[in-house]
Amino acid sequence: MPLPTLKSKLPMLRTSAVRMLEAKAGATPMERGSAWMAKRQRVAERFGWRCAACGLALMPGRMSDGRSFWQCDHIVSREQGGSNDESNLQPLCTTPCHEAKTAQEAAARLARGSYDSKPNPGTAHE
Numbered sequence: 001m002p003l004p005t006l007k008s009k010l011p012m013l014r015t016s017a018v019r020m021l022e023a024k025a026g027a028t029p030m031e032r033g034s035a036w037m038a039k040r041q042r043v044a045e046r047f048g049w050r051c052a053a054c055g056l057a058l059m060p061g062r063m064s065d066g067r068s069f070w071q072c073d074h075i076v077s078r079e080q081g082g083s084n085d086e087s088n089l090q091p092l093c094t095t096p097c098h099e100a101k102t103a104q105e106a107a108a109r110l111a112r113g114s115y116d117s118k119p120n121p122g123t124a125h126e
C-alpha cells in the first residue's frame with residue numbers, strides 16, 4: 001500500500017537514476033560469463049540465427065560503439081520476474097528490435113509508476 005507521503009514525493013524523484021533503481025528492485029539477476037555466452041548461442045541456434053522480431057540474420061561481432069549486433073532478450077523482462085531460462089530468451093538485433101522492446105518496457109514501467117495506477121503486486125519497490 002503506497003503511503004500518501006511517499007506518493008507526494010514521487011514527482012521530485014522521477015529521474016532516470018531512480019527509474020533504474022526501481023527497475024532493478026526485485027529483478028531477476030543478470031546472468032554473465034561463459035555459461036551465459038553458451039546459453040546465448042543455444043538460443044540463437046534455436047531461432048536459426050535470426051532475429052525473433054524482424055527475422056534478419058544475426059551478425060557476429062560488435063558494432064562500432066562496442067555493442068554486439070544482437071542481444072539475448074528476456075521475453076518477460078527480468079524486472080517483471082522473467083527467468084534466465086532458455087524458454088524466456090530470444091535473440092533480437094540490438095538496433096532497432098531490442099532498443100524498441102527496451103523503450104516499450106520503459107514506457108510500461110512509467111505507466112505502472114503513474115499515480116492513478118493500482119499497486120502492482122509484482123513489483124518489489126514499495
Ligand SMILES: [Zn+2]
Nearest residue numbers: 051054093097
Ligand atoms: Zn531484428
